[in-house]
Amino acid sequence: MGKTVAEKIFDAHHVDCPSGDIHVISLDAVFCHEITTPIAITDLMERGKDRVFDPSKIKAVIDHVTPAKDSKTAMQGKILRDWAIRHGIKDFFDIGRNGVCHAIFPEKGFVRPGFTIIMGDSHTCTHGAFGAFAAGVGTTDLEVGILKGVCAFKKPESIKVNIFNSANNPPNSGNLPKGVYAKDVILSLIGQIGVNGATNKVVEFCGPVVDKMSMDERMTLCNMAVEAGATSGICAPDMVTVEYLWQFIKDEYTSKEAALQSFSKFRPDNDANYFKIIDMDISSLQPQVTFGYKPDQVKPVSQMEGTRIDQVYIGSCTNGRLEDLEIAASILQGKKIADSVRGIVSPATPDIYSKALDKGIIKIFMDAGFCVTNPTCGACLGMSNGVLADGEVCASTTNRNFNGRMGKGGMVHLMSPATAAASAIKGYIANSDIYLL
Amino acid sequence: MKNFNGKVLFLDRSDINTDEIIPAKYLTEISKEALKPYLLEDIVLQGFNQAKDIKGKSVVVTRDNFGCGSSREHAPWAFEVNGINLVIASGFARIFRQNMFNCGMMAVEIDKALLDRIFNLFADKDTAVETDMDKMTFKFIADDLIEIVPFTISEYDFSLVKAGGWVDYADKNY
Numbered sequence: 001m002g003k004t005v006a007e008k009i010f011d012a013h014h015v016d017c018p019s020g021d022i023h024v025i026s027l028d029a030v031f032c033h034e035i036t037t038p039i040a041i042t043d044l045m046e047r048g049k050d051r052v053f054d055p056s057k058i059k060a061v062i063d064h065v066t067p068a069k070d071s072k073t074a075m076q077g078k079i080l081r082d083w084a085i086r087h088g089i090k091d092f093f094d095i096g097r098n099g100v101c102h103a104i105f106p107e108k109g110f111v112r113p114g115f116t117i118i119m120g121d122s123h124t125c126t127h128g129a130f131g132a133f134a135a136g137v138g139t140t141d142l143e144v145g146i147l148k149g150v151c152a153f154k155k156p157e158s159i160k161v162n163i164f165n166s167a168n169n170p171p172n173s174g175n176l177p178k179g180v181y182a183k184d185v186i187l188s189l190i191g192q193i194g195v196n197g198a199t200n201k202v203v204e205f206c207g208p209v210v211d212k213m214s215m216d217e218r219m220t221l222c223n224m225a226v227e228a229g230a231t232s233g234i235c236a237p238d239m240v241t242v243e244y245l246w247q248f249i250k251d252e253y254t255s256k257e258a259a260l261q262s263f264s265k266f267r268p269d270n271d272a273n274y275f276k277i278i279d280m281d282i283s284s285l286q287p288q289v290t291f292g293y294k295p296d297q298v299k300p301v302s303q304m305e306g307t308r309i310d311q312v313y314i315g316s317c318t319n320g321r322l323e324d325l326e327i328a329a330s331i332l333q334g335k336k337i338a339d340s341v342r343g344i345v346s347p348a349t350p351d352i353y354s355k356a357l358d359k360g361i362i363k364i365f366m367d368a369g370f371c372v373t374n375p376t377c378g379a380c381l382g383m384s385n386g387v388l389a390d391g392e393v394c395a396s397t398t399n400r401n402f403n404g405r406m407g408k409g410g411m412v413h414l415m416s417p418a419t420a421a422a423s424a425i426k427g428y429i430a431n432s433d434i435y436l437l
Numbered sequence: 438m439k440n441f442n443g444k445v446l447f448l449d450r451s452d453i454n455t456d457e458i459i460p461a462k463y464l465t466e467i468s469k470e471a472l473k474p475y476l477l478e479d480i481v482l483q484g485f486n487q488a489k490d491i492k493g494k495s496v497v498v499t500r501d502n503f504g505c506g507s508s509r510e511h512a513p514w515a516f517e518v519n520g521i522n523l524v525i526a527s528g529f530a531r532i533f534r535q536n537m538f539n540c541g542m543m544a545v546e547i548d549k550a551l552l553d554r555i556f557n558l559f560a561d562k563d564t565a566v567e568t569d570m571d572k573m574t575f576k577f578i579a580d581d582l583i584e585i586v587p588f589t590i591s592e593y594d595f596s597l598v599k600a601g602g603w604v605d606y607a608d609k610n611y
Contacts, residue, residue, distance in 0.1 A: 015611065019593035024611065035464050036509065042467065049608060065465070072465040079467075122508040122532060138510035138536035144607040152593075152603070195452050196502040200531050229505060231531055293481060294452055381461035381507075402456040402506060404479035 002269025004158040005234045006202040009133040009266060013116050015150055024152045028115040028132075030145040032060040033101050036120030038079035040143035052087045053149035059110050060084050061093040061101050064377045065384045073384075099349030099375040102126040102223065102317035106215070107349055109248030113237035113263040118145050123317050123399065124232075125225045129218035130245070131237035131266045133202070136226060156231050157275035158202040160268075161189060163209040167283035174212030179433045180285050181327065182217035183319055183397065183416035185209070186224040187288035189280060191298035199229030201275055204268065209282060210235055215244040216323040223318045224399050227295040237263040289429060290414040293403045301419055304429045310392040311342045312424040313406070314417050315373075316380045319397035320348030322355055324417040329361040331421040331435040332368040338427025343370035344386045350375060368424070382407045395423040438598055439522040439541055441568035443495025445577075446521070447560045450482050453499060454506035455533060457481065459515040461507070469514040476515040496566045497524040498555060504533025504544070513537050523568065525575065525588075527552045538594045541601040545575075545588050558584060570598075 003011070013025040030053075037060065044050050052058055060080055068074035077094075084092035093104060102123050105111060113131035117124060120142040127134035137151065145151050163185060168175050176185070190197070203225045210218065218240075222233030235241075242249075242259045253259040286300035289307075314320070314328050325347060337343045345365050347353035353375060356362050365372055373379075379386030380398040388394055388410030397420050401412040413429060422432035457480040459472055466472055477487055497516070503526040504512060513536045516524070522542045527549040529537075537544035547555075555577060562579035569576070577584040590598075600606045 018610070019596070020591050022591070022593045038467065039469075039510075043604070047604065049604075070465070072467070075467065076465060120508055120510075122506065124508075136508040136532055138508055138513075138532055138539060140510060140539035140603050141535065144603055147604070148607050148611045150607065150611050152607075195505055196528065199502065199505075199528065229502065229530055381456075383461055383464070400456070400506065402454050402479075403481045404460055405456055408460070408479065 001273055002271035004202070004268050004272045004274065005131060005204055005236055005266055006133055006156055006158050006232065009114055009116060010155050012114060021154050022152050023155050024150050025116055027118060027145055027149050027151060028057065029110060029117045030058050030142070031101060031105055031117060031119035031124065032058065032080065032142070033064055033121060034062045034076045034080045035064045036139050036142060038076045040120070040139045040146060041079055041083045043143060044147060049147055052089070052146050055088045055090070057149065058089050058146065059091040059105055060089055061098050061104060062095065063098055063101050066095055066098055066374070066376050069384050097350060100317045100320055100377050103321055103348035103352065106130065106219065107351055109245060112245065113241060114266040118142065118151050122226045123223055125230060126219050126223040126317055128225070128232040128234040129215060129222040130241055131234060131263065133232050133234070135231050153231070154200060156200060156202045158204045159198055160204045160206060160274045160277045161280055162207040162277065163205065163280045163282060164207045165209060165283045166281045172208040174208035176209065176282065177285055179287055179418060179431065179436055180282065181416040181418060182213060182220040184285060184288045185282060186221050187290065187298045187414060188285055190224060190228045190296045191288065193228050195228060195294050195296045197228045198225065201230055202232045202234055203228065203230045204234045206236060211238065214323060215240060216321040219321065220318055224295070227399060236267045287416060287419045287431060289419065290401045293401055295399070295401060295414065301429065301431045304413070305431060307413065307429040308393055309341060309395045309423055309428055311344065311386065311388065311394040312337070312420050313344050313379050313386055313394055313396040313398065314420050315346030315348060316377065316398040317348065318399045319417050320346055320352070322352045324397065325352065325356050325361050328417040328421040329364040331418060331432055332425070333364050335368055335425050337369040337424040340427045341424055343368065343424045344373060344379060345370045346373045346376060346379065346385065348375050379406060381405060395420050395429060438570065440495065441523040441543060443565060444493050445496045445498050445559070445564040445566055446490060446494035447556065448482060448497060448499040449556060449560060450499070451501040452505055453480060453503055455504055455509050455512040456506055458504070458512040459509065464509060464511055469518050472511055472515040473518045476519050491519055495520055495522070497521055499524065499526045500552070501526065501528040503529050505530035508532045510536045513540050513542055517542060538597045539603040541598055543590065543598060545590060547586060547588055551586060555584065555586065558582060
């Protein structure tokens with residue numbers, strides 16, 4: 001019997017099987033941010049175990065509230081900063097060099113095919129876009145990861161999601177319909193399988209549409225796997241993965257083909273056993289928008305058109321990357337957002353911000369009337385930089401529409417950057433198709 | 438081991454997420470105790486009264502996919518500092534479930550039909566649970582109404598409950 005990507009990665013990292021179906025695996029990377037790590041650090045200190053398993057495999061960033069907004073968040077940053085210095089953690093990203101964890105860590109080349117990664121953050125599943133097993137964990141698992149470089153999981157079964165477009169000619173060209181993006185694909189999938197549809201499972205994305213996707217798009221796809229309950233999203237490594245990573249791995253391999261050959265050991269076998277296989281034809285998919293307090297409550301934009309909004313937020317680990325800003329800017333170019341709407345854009349990393357400046361994208365946003373913030377997670381979870389007031393509505397490119405998520409009493413409608421940009425101009429939820437050539 | 442006995446708080450809804458259990462704005466707290474007043478502050482649940490309904494409760498009985506969303510261990514901690522160490526449901530989100538056992542608390546799955554029966558019999562009554570860790574049973578009690586519900590947890594999960602959590606276990610074994 002062949003193996004899935006996750007099974008191959010688990011086999012390559014086996015440490016122990018303490019009982020039944022529990023597998024302790026070794027970790028290639030432990031990612032940390034200032035919200036969930038400080039309590040782990042404090043607890044380790046109280047236990048007299050203030051150690052790290054390997055400072056080169058620990059990466060840390062201050063991203064959720066940055067710059068610090070008050071004494072408490074300043075202290076969280078300080079605990080993380082002091083700890084990084086104390087243990088010689090060189091890959092620590094502080095203000096000015098910091099970005100949203102799930103955007104900056106891949107950008108720095110810290111994620112490789114076949115890696116095992118944990119972080120005290122549920123959207124860690126994003127990094128599966130590189131053919132890694134990457135799982136969000138709580139503070140205790142993080143603490144053990146920091147201390148011992150291991151984590152325990154049930155060996156997850158995988159759900160294969162084969163994404164194709166039957167309207168394409170030739171049939172395997174993998175093109176998305178006009179105005180439809182990776183965000184719409186994943187929202188549609190979550191709507192189909194539900195917020196519990198992949199609990200304890202890995203979602204392995206494949207098919208012509210995924211093959212054609214850039215790494216930015218694959219990260220958007222994998223990022224929201226957890227909204228269906230998945231442990232990790234995964235895209236098998238291919239030449240797109242190699243091209244993205246090449247600047248970091250060119251000294252390790254003689255050629256890109258050699259790198260691909262090496263990474264191919266983490267591609268699934270043809271006869272791998274899946275818990276379920278979902279064939280997803282996106283030929284008639286429309287842009288998707290959420291309507292309730294759960295990410296599986298999605299409708300085509302045509303049914304949401306005209307919904308009042310107070311704020312538009314473009315950013316986050318889901319959709320704050322360069323391609324996302326480019327798409328939104330292509331719609332906003334030469335236009336103003338509605339007077340009734342507050343527009344906020346947060347490029348996810350300093351590098352994305354800088355490139356967006358060079359390409360004139362930031363100017364387009366500013367001319368349209370957007371506020372451009374520094375890279376941070378803040379608004380997405382109602383911590384800073386764009387919190388909603390009671391009764392306000394936000395059109396958002398983030399990943400969660402939970403009650404109170406972006407501020408107590410606020411309503412969040414999740415959508416793609418294109419739909420968010422079109423909605424900003426109109427002042428209500430709108431389809432981007434009228435602005436697309 | 439922690440206490441797994443006491444009065445029941447029924448939360449009759451599936452997909453209750455960790456933002457509802459403890460909103461993100463409280464994640465800036467460094468101490469677990471500071472989370473105490475904010476438990477279930479943003480829950481969407483008809484008739485739920487945060488100020489009255491939590492006090493004196495030690496066990497939560499709820500529906501499916503409990504604890505979905507964020508990985509925040511602040512969710513189990515917010516229960517713990519309110520004296521609640523046991524959640525019974527027909528299903529849990531993976532991270533929440535693991536966080537509970539990692540803290541030496543219990544997230545126990547029981548069959549949906551059995552859960553329906555418990556809700557039907559007890560949800561509108563002043564109910565208590567007695568947990569027998571040797572026999573692996575929950576005894577639901579409301580006046581003279583008694584229902585014994587068997588449960589299973591894995592040997593590994595039980596070892597975490599006995600050890601009081603995963604940190605010491607892992608440091609000793611790996």
